[in-house]
Amino acid sequence: MDPHSSILYEALSKVEGYIYPNEVSLYWGILIVLYPYITGLVAGAFILASLNRVFKVKALRPIYEISLLSSFSFLTIATMPLIAHLGQPFRFYEMMITPHLSSAMAIFAFVYLWYLMVVLLLEIWFDYRKDLVAWSNEKKGVLRIVYKVLTLGVSDTSQKAVAIDEKLGYAITVIGIPSAFLLHGYVGFIFGSLKANPWWSSVIMPVVFLFSAMVSGIALVLFLYMIVAYLRKQKLDMDCLDSIGKFLFYTLILDFVLEMLDTVHRVYTAEESFDILSVLMTKLVVTLSIGQVFFGTLIPVAILGYFQFRKPEDHIRRAAYFIISILVLAGIFCMRWNVVIGGQLFSKGFMGFTTYKATLFGTEGLLSSLIIMGIPFVIFAILLWLLPPWKKQDLVHY
Amino acid sequence: MPQQVTRLILVFAIFIGIFYTVRSYFVPESWGEFGHYRGNAIREIAALETKYADIKTCIECHKENAGLLAEGEHASIKCQTCHGPGYKHNKYYELQGKSNTPDSASMSTEITDTSVSTENTDTSIQKHKSTTPEEFRLRTPDDRKFCLNCHELNSGRPEKAIKQIDVTDHYNMKKKCIKCHPPHAPNS
Structure with missing residues (x-):
């Protein structure tokens, strides 16, 4: 068989029914699954932090810094999957220096910079400023210089100055909540506004993305809080864990209800794409029915729901929360997978399907995705070492 | 104005200044001549060897x-x-x-x-x-x-x-x- 024919036959073995030639291989692979997943974790973790700061949920005080630092760690690498996905990754900066206001995708640079520079960095800085000044006086050598630089040369820790920090930090958190909504609502908008794709095209998409972001962010902070406490051999604050569990329960229900509303709407209106989408759902059975719905939503909702009425022993609840955090994180990853990959598996002629198999190596492979997902955890560990919440002067917890 | 605020404004001003300096260096000279692209790109394409006869x-x-x-x-x-x-x-x-x-x-x-x-x-x-x-x-x-x-x-x-x-x-x-x-x- 000549080389051209062998490529054709290989491609044909991956498709079913009738499909256009440009739909055989997917344009957006696992890296683009990571992109909404990571931005979701950022937005969700920040919103959890704001519950303590703005909405005065005192029980969540122990995880305030962990929420902020984990949100920041993930935000620093949020653009990495996008850059790795570019055909010309070394020209990524061109998007930043020649922004295009009429392109929804190019707007991400603005949304990203706003969230990074104006919201997260400032909030962390105001929160830690007093401690940075103290550490810059206590420490020696390179660390002393690092802390000095981080104080930006402001060494005033008088009551008046700290009160100003508090006020400004509060104001930034207030601005941060709509900004977090903007960050992840924007990601949902990117998919929801693609009117040629019935699996994505939905006005409810930004809202669904937002709630799923909150779910995943809360689960991430729950997971990290338990891991950090375990590594530091510290006792977990059960009030805090129960509060996180309660908020996770509420957001999970809201997220699930919104997704069901979308599904019911699709079933009732039964537009011309309904048949192909029904078949698509049977193809996504592992990631949709089992991963996202059963393990990622129903089991956590059932367990968390039970905890709202009955409180088993602490060690049982701790184990359950840990397992739930992993299940929810995996479930939301499945949700992103179903959206990004699922939306490209069917033909836009509604007559056929293609398949997707992630490769192990290469910039778009499984390995590079795992590396990208691993980096924020390393950044988080470095940040905890540099800015340990348990060494803050005004903290009684930990 | 509190010292931390003035210092932040200064840092942001430096950051924006660096951004614009870098931008002026990296943005190609003919950028935006006709639209949201390099004007020279058109000239470079026009200078390519013609292959297709009318x-x-x-x-x-x-x-x-x-x-x-x-x-x-x-x-x-x-x-x-x-x-x-x-x-x-x-x-x-x-x-x-x-x-x-x-x-x-x-x-x-x-x-x-x-x-x-x-x-x-x-x-x-x-x-x-x-x-x-x-x-x-x-x-x-x-x-x-x-x-x-x-x-x-x-x-x-x-x-x-x-x-x-x-x-x-x-x-x-x-x-x-x-x-x-x-x-x-x-x-x-």
Whole structure:
């Protein structure tokens, strides 16, 4: 068989029914699954932090810094999957220096910079400023210089100055909540506004993305809080864990209800794409029915729901929360997978399907995705070492 | 104004200053000249070597075949689809003068005149081809495989628009399609 024919036959073995030639291989692979997943974790973790700061949920005080630092760690690498996905990754900066206001995708640079520079960095800085000044006086050598630089040369820790920090930090958190909504609502908008794709095209998409972001962010902070406490051999604050569990329960229900509303709407209106989408759902059975719905939503909702009425022993609840955090994180990853990959598996002629198999190596492979997902955890560990919440002067917890 | 606020404003001002400095260095000079792209990109593309001849230049010399093509079922197919981009070929004859073109003996033939037989055209083409240096020759594919690129039975291909044959039962596998179906007038 000549080389051209062998490529054709290989491609044909991956498709079913009738499909256009440009739909055989997917344009957006696992890296683009990571992109909404990571931005979701950022937005969700920040919103959890704001519950303590703005909405005065005192029980969540122990995880305030962990929420902020984990949100920041993930935000620093949020653009990495996008850059790795570019055909010309070394020209990524061109998007930043020649922004295009009429392109929804190019707007991400603005949304990203706003969230990074104006919201997260400032909030962390105001929160830690007093401690940075103290550490810059206590420490020696390179660390002393690092802390000095981080104080930006402001060494005033008088009551008046700290009160100003508090006020400004509060104001930034207030601005941060709509900004977090903007960050992840924007990601949902990117998919929801693609009117040629019935699996994505939905006005409810930004809202669904937002709630799923909150779910995943809360689960991430729950997971990290338990891991950090375990590594530091510290006792977990059960009030805090129960509060996180309660908020996770509420957001999970809201997220699930919104997704069901979308599904019911699709079933009732039964537009011309309904048949192909029904078949698509049977193809996504592992990631949709089992991963996202059963393990990622129903089991956590059932367990968390039970905890709202009955409180088993602490060690049982701790184990359950840990397992739930992993299940929810995996479930939301499945949700992103179903959206990004699922939306490209069917033909836009509604007559056929293609398949997707992630490769192990290469910039778009499984390995590079795992590396990208691993980096924020390393950044988080470095940040905890540099800015340990348990060494803050005004903290009684930990 | 509190010291931390003035310091932050200063840091942000430095950051914005660095950004604009970097920007002025990295943004290409001709950026935005015509739109959201490098103006020089247009000039660079315009300076590329031309490969594709305009179909009107083909007709200038190949009136007979162009006439047959215009009347036949392949009317919607451009010369370049089968014969290649053709710019080099065209340029060669522009410099040579048009004395050795297949239509040179009958330059007055109108495009719509389809009375010229395929056989005559084939002979003049052969002569034309043999006197053209290889580098400037046009592609003249005549094998079954080339025709079957479009005409092999394929359920995804619209039958009404493109006639299709099942190669396993259509006539003699060894015989060339063009023996019975002249490509410039396949329905003749």
